[in-house]
Every structure is written in structure tokens, then in C-alpha cells.
Amino acid sequence: MLLGVIADDFTGATDIAGFLVENGMRTIQLNGVPETNLDIDADAVVISLKSRSCPVEEAIDTSVAALNWLQQQGCQQFYFKYCSTFDSTSKGNIGPVTDALLEALNEDFTIVCPALPVNGRTVFNGHLFVMGELLSDSGMRNHPVTPMTDSSLVRLMDAQSKGTTGLVNYQSIELGAQAVTERFAAIAQEGKQYAVVDAFNQSHLETVGKAVKSLKLVTGGSGLASGIAKNWTEHLTDQSSAKEAGKPQQAKTVVLSGSCSVMTNQQVATYAQKAPHLALDIKACLEQQDYCESVFQWVIENLDADLAPMVYATAEPEVLKAIQAQYGAQASSHAVEQFFSQLAHQLKENGVQNFIVAGGETSGVVTQSLDVKGFHIGPQIAPGVPWVKAVDNKLSLALKSGNFGDVNFFETAQGFYHD
Numbered sequence: 001m002l003l004g005v006i007a008d009d010f011t012g013a014t015d016i017a018g019f020l021v022e023n024g025m026r027t028i029q030l031n032g033v034p035e036t037n038l039d040i041d042a043d044a045v046v047i048s049l050k051s052r053s054c055p056v057e058e059a060i061d062t063s064v065a066a067l068n069w070l071q072q073q074g075c076q077q078f079y080f081k082y083c084s085t086f087d088s089t090s091k092g093n094i095g096p097v098t099d100a101l102l103e104a105l106n107e108d109f110t111i112v113c114p115a116l117p118v119n120g121r122t123v124f125n126g127h128l129f130v131m132g133e134l135l136s137d138s139g140m141r142n143h144p145v146t147p148m149t150d151s152s153l154v155r156l157m158d159a160q161s162k163g164t165t166g167l168v169n170y171q172s173i174e175l176g177a178q179a180v181t182e183r184f185a186a187i188a189q190e191g192k193q194y195a196v197v198d199a200f201n202q203s204h205l206e207t208v209g210k211a212v213k214s215l216k217l218v219t220g221g222s223g224l225a226s227g228i229a230k231n232w233t234e235h236l237t238d239q240s241s242a243k244e245a246g247k248p249q250q251a252k253t254v255v256l257s258g259s260c261s262v263m264t265n266q267q268v269a270t271y272a273q274k275a276p277h278l279a280l281d282i283k284a285c286l287e288q289q290d291y292c293e294s295v296f297q298w299v300i301e302n303l304d305a306d307l308a309p310m311v312y313a314t315a316e317p318e319v320l321k322a323i324q325a326q327y328g329a330q331a332s333s334h335a336v337e338q339f340f341s342q343l344a345h346q347l348k349e350n351g352v353q354n355f356i357v358a359g360g361e362t363s364g365v366v367t368q369s370l371d372v373k374g375f376h377i378g379p380q381i382a383p384g385v386p387w388v389k390a391v392d393n394k395l396s397l398a399l400k401s402g403n404f405g406d407v408n409f410f411e412t413a414q415g416f417y418h419d
């Protein structure tokens with residue numbers, strides 16, 4: 001095993017796993033830290049955690065447990081995967097987890113690289129942009145769980161972590177990998193522990209990829225996966241047959257959408273014009289014991305439609321604000337997550353085999369409730385969203401990051417089925 005990835009949520013895990021496979025690494029995704037050693041024949045293992053918005057101590061404990069397990073499997077380099085929009089709580093889980101991983105590895109330097117230009121996430125002079133807008137001006141400022149109101153990665157990292165942060169700006173990146181490695185050394189020499197790296201195109205990421213070859217720990221989004229994969233070229237092989245194993249079969253399908261991102265709102269609106277759809281009543285999620293049963297019945301009645309039925313909590317920012325003001329942000333998001341968890345479980349028990357899920361936290365609870373241990377990685381529906389197929393049963397899942405995919409995503413996903 002070459003590379004061990006610790007992903008802080010489930011959509012993030014499938015995102016990076018998809019790019020590693022795309023770039024020739026035989027990759028397996030495991031949901032949570034396995035209790036025993038496993039005999040895995042792969043180049044990379046991605047462990048998906050649900051540590052992005054949990055209490056910081058829990059995030060540290062699960063991440064270090066994942067690291068220990070990956071070390072036991074013989075991994076040589078470790079990657080802490082977080083969101084390309086640097087989603088973190090006000091307490092900031094990314095900084096403390098990075099510190100804990102560095103300490104456990106006995107290392108004192110790493111990089112911070114959330115850039116994913118193919119999906120419009122770019123870093124310029126240490127500031128994170130989403131589709132050309134500063135992170136703090138983008139829809140991420142209204143995220144229900146991790147609102148992002150600062151775009152400076154240096155400031156965010158300094159605020160969250162024990163150490164201090166330097167910047168490798170794009171001028172240095174454009175001088176090539178050797179110059180970047182020298183900048184890392186200079187930043188470390190100044191007593192800083194982390195270097196934010198600029199990257200606003202693929203070529204920048206390839207350069208950063210080369211420059212991190214000898215770092216034990218790398219942190220970032222999935223954009224760097226191709227650069228990292230290239231460091232292991234002598235091991236890499238064509239992965240087209242592996243992707244076959246991850247392809248979904250024609251089967252009963254449901255769409256569950258728990259993301260309130262700008263893109264998911266558009267995807268839900270577009271799909272609702274063509275397919276059976278049901279908007280969740282949040283009050284009922286919180287207060288009505290038998291609500292799940294009635295939604296379950298609605299899904300069952302609509303499973304034979306041409307396009308799969310969609311159940312969604314997705315709401316525009318003003319609606320979400322009103323819900324949060326009435327019921328509390330934590331209580332309402334928890335109720336929605338619990339609802340989707342229960343519904344998914346019940347649908348699986350009743351023969352639904354394919355789950356298309358929007359939202360990272362939502363994907364986490366749904367995957368856990370389906371009791372899937374790990375995935376084969378299939379073809380990419382959109383950059384960063386592959387179909388994945390359970391290793392231990394027939395279930396196929398498309399776990400979509402809130403922000404990813406185009407407006408037709410839910411329909412496009414169903415076009416990948418084979419008999």
C-alpha cells in the first residue's frame with residue numbers, strides 16, 4: 001500500500017478516491033476505521049470519516065485512529081482530505097486534526113492545498129475562491145453547519161491550529177517543483193508548520209504534487225490527487241477494468257437531497273420538473289413519530305416512474321434561516337439527518353438498491369445506515385462524483401458533494417445503469 005487517505009466526510013472520500021482511480025491508482029474506499037487488519041490489494045486506501053462537523057476531540061481521535069490503521073497496513077504517505085471550500089466549524093476541526101496527525105507522525109511540516117480548479121475552487125495569494133468569487137462571498141457563507149465567512153487560508157489555519165502558517169504564492173509555484181520545495185524549507189526554517197499553496201490551474205497542482213513527494217503528511221482537497229498519483233508512476237496501471245466493478249446496475253433507485261448549497265438547489269429545481277418529488281416538512285421531522293413511514297410509502301408508490309423519486313430537505317437560504325430561527329440550527333439539521341438515515345435504511349430493507357445522495361453530512365448518515373463497509377470506485381458522473389459499489393452487497397451509491405455536478409446531475413447519474 002502506498003497512499004493512505006483520511007477523509008473528513010463521505011462525499012469527500014469518494015471525490016478523492018475517484019480522482020486517484022482516474023489517475024491510475026488502484027483504490028479502495030473504507031467507511032470508518034476497520035477493527036482488524038485487512039488483506040487489501042490496492043495502491044491507495046481512502047478511509048471516510050464523519051469528522052468535519054463533530055466535536056473537535058472526536059475528530060482528532062477518529063483521524064489518529066485512521067492514521068494508525070493505515071500505518072499498520074504499510075502506507076508510505078498520508079493525505080488528510082478536507083473540503084475544497086475548507087469547510088470547518090467555528091472551533092475549526094481542520095487545524096487541530098492536522099496538528100494531531102503531524103504529532104502522531106513525528107513530523108513538523110505540511111501543506112494546505114484545497115484547490116480544485118476543475119470545479120472552480122482556486123487559491124490566489126492565499127485566498128480561496130469558488131467559481132471566481134471569494135469563499136466568503138460565495139454560497140458557502142450560508143452553509144447550514146459550517147458557514148465560511150473568511151477567505152484567507154493563512155488566517156483560517158492560524159486561527160485553528162497550534163502553529164503558524166506561511167504562503168507559497170503562485171509566482172513561486174510557476175518557478176517549478178524545486179523552487180516550491182525550497183520555499184517549504186524556508187517556511188519551515190522560519191518556525192512555521194504549514195504552508196498554504198496557491199493553485200489556480202492543473203499545472204500548478206502538478207508542480208505542487210511533485211514538490212510534496214517527500215512529505216509524510218499532505219493536507220488538502222481532491223485536486224492534488226493527480227499530482228500525488230504521478231509520484232507513484234512506476235506502480236500505476238490502467239484502471240478501466242476496475243471502474244467496471246464499480247458500475248451501477250439498473251435497479252430501484254431513490255434520490256435523497258440534504259444539501260442546501262446553491263448548486264443543489266438548482267439541481268433539485270431542475271429534477272423536480274421531470275420526476276416525482278417530495279419536499280420534507282421539517283416540523284414533521286422534528287415532531288411527528290410516524291412521518292418517516294408516510295414518506296417511505298410515498299417513495300414505494302413512485303419507484304416505477306421513469307425517473308427515480310426524490311425526497312429533499314434542500315432549501316433556499318431565506319427558508320433555511322427561518323427554519324433555523326424557529327427550531328435551532330443544530331436541532332433541525334440533526335432531525336433532517338436522522339430522518340434520511342431512517343428512510344434510507346427502510347428503503348434498503350424493501351429492495352431499493354441505488355441511492356443518489358446530495359450533501360456530505362447527509363451522505364455520511366445514509367451510508368452508515370445502509371451498513372456498507374467499503375466501496376469499489378466506478379465511473380465519474382461529474383468531476384469528483386463517481387458511482388461507487390458496495391464491496392459486500394449489491395448497493396450502489398452516488399455521493400454528491402453539495403456543490404458538485406451540473407444542473408442535470410440527478411438524471412445524468414441514472415444514465416450510467418447497465419443491465
Ligand SMILES: Nc1ncnc2c1ncn2[C@@H]1O[C@H](COP(=O)(O)OP(=O)(O)O)[C@@H](O)[C@H]1O
Nearest residue numbers: 144258259313332333336337359360361362402
Ligand atoms: N431544510 C433544512 N433545514 C435544516 N437543516 C437542513 C435542511 N436541509 C438540510 N439541512 C441540513 O444541512 C446540512 C447540509 O450539510 P451537507 O449534507 O453536508 O450538505 P453540503 O454537501 O451542501 O455541505 C445537513 O446537516 C442537513 O441535515
Ligand SMILES: O=C(O)[C@@H](O)C(=O)COP(=O)(O)O
Nearest residue numbers: 011012015083084360401402
Ligand atoms: O472537496 C470537496 O469539495 C468535496 O470533496 C467535499 O468535501 C464535499 O463536501 P460537501 O460539500 O459537504 O458534500
